[in-house]
Amino acid sequence: MKQPKEIKTAEGKLGVLLPGLGAVSTTTIAGALLARRGLAAPIGSLTQMGTIRLGRRTDERAPRIKEFLPIAALDQLVFGAWDIFPDNAYESARHADVLEHRHLDAVREELERIRPMPAVFYPQYVRRLHGNHVKKGASKAAMVEQVREDIRDFLRDSGAARAVAVWCGSTEVYIAPAEVHSSVARFEAGLAEDHPAISSSQIYAWACLKERVPFANGAPNLTVDFPAAWELARKQEVPIAGKDFKTGQTLMKTVIAPGLKARMLGVAGWFSTNILGNRDGEVLDDPDAFRSKEVSKLGVLEHILQPHVYGELYGKLFHKVRIEYYPPRGDAKEGWDNIDLVGWLGYPMQVKINFLCRDSILAAPLVLDLALLLDLAQRAGLRGTQEWLSFYFKSPMTAPALYPEHDLFIQSMKLKNTMRWLMGEDLITHLGNEYYD
């Protein structure tokens, strides 16, 4: 990546396009609308709440990130979405049952004005949902063209100067990268012949790349993480990022595992289970959709703990992840972790974590940050995979030869150093020798 000579200013409105207008999307939109009116705080959003230290510790320069970076302000955002159900954002938010009336009613009219565009939806990739607010097209290639038209119409009708997209649609069944994903030419041929390994989410991503709309993927689907998409993103000079928002249990895992490893404590087993009852939970009740999630969730410990390097500590680690669909809980997910530790001379210990979280409350700030940072990346001339945004993902996209960084603290340092680098500030190594000369 070349350091940007200049970053274009964030002038005009920024369109935030969300394929999937469900719990996460509506919680994000309502939250951004409430926050910009000062009616609630955007807690969990680094761009809105965070500061960044610049220079030496004695300089006392720690501006707010939103003042340091030339990112769009909340009142510049306009939202658009697609969904397989025709409910507007208010109705969908009521159905998702995440936010209380007092919050939804305060922004009701604005939410009601956000009506989803008909979706690209091939039911074999999300088998538990049956919606009829969907497009018809002669081929997957024709579907790409329809989404491109939607994007252009949205920009024109909303008056947005540019747009970014964040996939907040359901988790699709697991698809392994295949020949059809290996190059732009093969993928385009696959679109024309309705190749079965091209899912609905890939069609949105492809249309966005063609329209030079940066794209982040909040689900574990392949979507924008395959060689043809990387190639197109570079060619079109569009930044992309993914996959799968890092919210509840995996967030905790990537906080705790680096701590245990830093102290060279062994881990013999890590059992994680969740109950959740929202529409996401219903979709994940399909074993093939769960497979996508499982792949995304399981990689984390392997990469943080490095059992191939620390055989004695982690070589026999047994890691299991379960998600149980349990309707009474709705979006208020409960996660349990049992960690079997090994200490000095091999003595066993245990840690239990019981996280009573709220799925969409944790995901919404990530959607907002990703939209703002991807737009910044585009204006700074960055293109292709944006690994510095790993902080936000369970299964970070990287250059093909690299393993992903899962440790939240490494991710956070990488994110903030990239912000400094973008703005021509010194990177911070935490060496600190200069204070003792």
Ligand SMILES: NC(=O)c1ccc[n+]([C@@H]2O[C@H](COP(=O)([O-])OP(=O)(O)OC[C@H]3O[C@@H](n4cnc5c(N)ncnc54)[C@H](O)[C@@H]3O)[C@@H](O)[C@H]2O)c1
């Ligand atoms: N909330 C979290 O903590 C979290 C964390 C990581 C990932 N995710 C992922 O984020 C996504 C959204 O989660 P959610 O809780 O909002 O789920 P949700 O079920 O409430 O919303 C998803 C929406 O996408 C729609 N949809 C499905 N296929 C579509 C398509 N092809 N085009 C347009 N719309 C489509 C559905 O109708 C639904 O309204 C899921 O994939 C989920 O796995 C969520």
